[in-house]
Amino acid sequence: MEAKSKLEKFIVTLLLVLGGISVSLPFIWMILSSFKTEREVLQIPPTLFPQNPTFQNYLELFQSLNFDVYLRNTLIIVFFSMIGLLLNTMAGYGFGKFEFRGKEIWFMVVLVTMMLPGQITMIPTYLILNEMGLTNTMTGIVLPGLIVAFNIFLIRQFMVTVPDDLIEAARLDGAGEIYIFFKLIIPLAKPILSVQVILTFIASWNSFLWPLIIANDQRLYTLSVGLSLLQDQYATNYGLQMAGSAIMVIPILIIFMIFQKYLVEGFNVSGIK
Amino acid sequence: MTRWKYKLMPLFFIGPAVLLLMVFSFAPIFLSLGISFTDLTLIGLADWSKINFIGIENFVKLFKDKVFLESIFNTFFYVLIGVPLAVSSSLVIALLLSMVGKWLSSTFRLIFYMPSVTNIVAIAVVWGFLYNQQYGLFNYLLSLINIQSIPWLEDPLVAKFSLIILAIWKSNGVSMLIFLAALQSIPKVYYEAADIDGANRWQKFFKITLPSMSFATFFVTVTTVIGWLQFFEEPFVMTDGGPLNGTNSMALYIYQRGFEYNDFGYAAAASFVLFIIVIVATIVQFRFRKKDQTL
Numbered sequence: 001m002e003a004k005s006k007l008e009k010f011i012v013t014l015l016l017v018l019g020g021i022s023v024s025l026p027f028i029w030m031i032l033s034s035f036k037t038e039r040e041v042l043q044i045p046p047t048l049f050p051q052n053p054t055f056q057n058y059l060e061l062f063q064s065l066n067f068d069v070y071l072r073n074t075l076i077i078v079f080f081s082m083i084g085l086l087l088n089t090m091a092g093y094g095f096g097k098f099e100f101r102g103k104e105i106w107f108m109v110v111l112v113t114m115m116l117p118g119q120i121t122m123i124p125t126y127l128i129l130n131e132m133g134l135t136n137t138m139t140g141i142v143l144p145g146l147i148v149a150f151n152i153f154l155i156r157q158f159m160v161t162v163p164d165d166l167i168e169a170a171r172l173d174g175a176g177e178i179y180i181f182f183k184l185i186i187p188l189a190k191p192i193l194s195v196q197v198i199l200t201f202i203a204s205w206n207s208f209l210w211p212l213i214i215a216n217d218q219r220l221y222t223l224s225v226g227l228s229l230l231q232d233q234y235a236t237n238y239g240l241q242m243a244g245s246a247i248m249v250i251p252i253l254i255i256f257m258i259f260q261k262y263l264v265e266g267f268n269v270s271g272i273k
Numbered sequence: 274m275t276r277w278k279y280k281l282m283p284l285f286f287i288g289p290a291v292l293l294l295m296v297f298s299f300a301p302i303f304l305s306l307g308i309s310f311t312d313l314t315l316i317g318l319a320d321w322s323k324i325n326f327i328g329i330e331n332f333v334k335l336f337k338d339k340v341f342l343e344s345i346f347n348t349f350f351y352v353l354i355g356v357p358l359a360v361s362s363s364l365v366i367a368l369l370l371s372m373v374g375k376w377l378s379s380t381f382r383l384i385f386y387m388p389s390v391t392n393i394v395a396i397a398v399v400w401g402f403l404y405n406q407q408y409g410l411f412n413y414l415l416s417l418i419n420i421q422s423i424p425w426l427e428d429p430l431v432a433k434f435s436l437i438i439l440a441i442w443k444s445n446g447v448s449m450l451i452f453l454a455a456l457q458s459i460p461k462v463y464y465e466a467a468d469i470d471g472a473n474r475w476q477k478f479f480k481i482t483l484p485s486m487s488f489a490t491f492f493v494t495v496t497t498v499i500g501w502l503q504f505f506e507e508p509f510v511m512t513d514g515g516p517l518n519g520t521n522s523m524a525l526y527i528y529q530r531g532f533e534y535n536d537f538g539y540a541a542a543a544s545f546v547l548f549i550i551v552i553v554a555t556i557v558q559f560r561f562r563k564k565d566q567t568l
Contacts, residue, residue: 008372009372009373012369012372012373013373013377015369016369016370016373016377016381019366019369019381019385020381020384020385023384023385023387023388023442023445024384024387025403025410026388026396026399026400026403026442027387027399029399029402029403029410030395030399033402041408042408044407044408044413045413046408046410046413087289087290087293088290090285090286090287090289090290091286091287091289091290091291093286094283094285094286094287095287098282098283098286098287099283100280100283100284103283106287106291109291109294109295109299110291110294112299112302113294113298113299116298116302116548117499117502117503117524117544117547117548117551118503118524119503119505119523119524119527119528119544119547120301120302120305120544120545120547120548121297121298121301121302121305122527122528122531122544123301123305123308123527123531123537123540123541123544124300124301124302124304124305124308124541125297125301126531126532127304127308127318127537128296128297128300128301128304130318143293143297144293144297146293147290147293147294147297147298149294149298152290177282177285181286202390205392206391206392206393208392208393208394208506209505209506213532223392224392224393224394224395225394227392227394227395227398228394228398228510230398231394231397231398231401231510238402238405238408241398241402242398242399242402244395244398245392245394245395245396245398245399246395248391248392248394248395249391249392249395249396252390252391252392253387253390253391256386256387256390257383260383260386
């Protein structure tokens with residue numbers, strides 16, 4: 001559907017611009033407010049641009065609050081989620097390219113877990129980790145989130161399209177299975193894997209509920225848990241809150257803008273027509 | 274390669290993932306069902322002999338629990354108001370994007386998708402500031418056009434709408450992309466043929482565009498309904514279910530019971546009620562779709 005007349009084009013563009021401004025308003029307001037002093041942020045009428053721009057809010061987060069620790073924990077979670085992605089990729093390959101007994105049943109198990117509301121597994125998973133003595137540990141935070149059934153499903157869909165002959169030829173040339181996986185399959189799967197890497201990064205960077213449930217110790221808090229703590233403790237210091245939010249949001253937005261081309265293509269890959 | 278080694282290879286590839294999935298996703302379903310028939314609390318966790326099997330008592334209690342019934346009502350409110358708004362607004366955005374040139378389209382696609390990748394806590398913190406009755410930007414902007422300040426998060430009914438606006442803002446991006454992908458896959462020849470037949474653009478929209486997108490619409494609606502039935506993070510971070518339980522959802526109630534009151538058995542029972550509602554809602558939608566196709 002192309003817009004026909006000039007007037008129509010103008011109206012459509014105007015609507016998009018208005019929509020775009022209202023969608024990005026919270027981000028703009030967050031960034032501008034994060035550079036305001038505690039007093040200016042509560043000023044009525046509010047100022048748009050900070051009168052005396054200050055980095056004080058950002059400094060305070062890292063100097064007197066523990067945002068450096070939270071940042072490190074968040075990055076640890078991101079790192080392990082990538083290992084999880086490797087395991088998901090291996091499983092997707094296994095389901096897509098091997099024949100073995102009970103394959104359909106195991107794949108059904110994967111599919112079933114995809115459809116479960118998180119609230120169902122939340123309590124028993126907590127109890128299981130508690131029995132293992134893993135509550136309040138980094139392992140407990142990381143372990144339940146390593147495997148994402150939906151990732152396995154998507155990667156398997158891709159693996160099915162890889163020709164068997166290719167793998168067979170590599171085997172005849174004497175390549176080992178692990179060699180084939182790392183040197184042949186992974187490079188082949190690059191387009192779908194790059195989407196998965198970005199999505200996995202975003203999801204683990206944003207992870208909130210599980211770290212909140214498992215970690216009682218401040219030393220294990222992630223950025224988002226720390227930020228919700230900040231919201232409770234500094235309820236009226238909006239400048240500080242906005243700076244904390246900006247630290248969470250801006251890295252994601254930058255990564256998103258760099259890789260958005262792949263991300264958007266990812267939606268076509270998922271085959272929704 | 275020897276035979277036994279070939280048999281072990283699949284195990285090597287799928288083993289770790291399937292094992293973790295069994296322990297942390299599949300087994301918990303059954304464990305959760307078991308727990309829902311007990312009075313498990315924090316005390317029972319330390320000493321298993323304190324756990325009693327109480328049958329369906331939790332479920333009976335749930336349906337007499339005023340707070341739980343309220344949270345069911347709120348959840349349905351979210352679904353009934355939020356889903357139509359969320360689906361139609363993302364469809365409108367996708368349609369608008371398909372009407373402009375490539376550069377504009379990809380720029381605005383990026384902007385509309387932005388909220389979906391950002392962190393919910395950060396979003397809730399920022400919106401909490403925007404919604405602030407005294408210092409918030411929204412009420413200030415309204416005061417410029419002489420509208421009295423709105424108690425965005427202070428009134429039980431208004432707060433529900435405030436959370437819905439926020440959730441739509443955040444979720445629009447993904448649905449929009451799905452709609453956009455569907456729009457782009459409609460063969461151009463359909464429109465060319467319609468042009469030859471002299472169809473006007475509304476006819477083209479209702480006879481070609483909408484029907485061609487029925488699967489995308491179905492997919493978006495089903496996933497949106499499932500998502501809104503599990504509405505959790507927005508009320509959790511912004512209102513904690515208040516004021517007067519006005520924004521509490523079923524998912525949030527399960528969390529509160531489980532991890533704030535450590536009432537694991539009761540919370541597990543509530544989670545099964547939610548699970549059943551999700552399954553029923555999904556089945557109903559698939560039924561409707563079947564009907565649709567025979568038309």
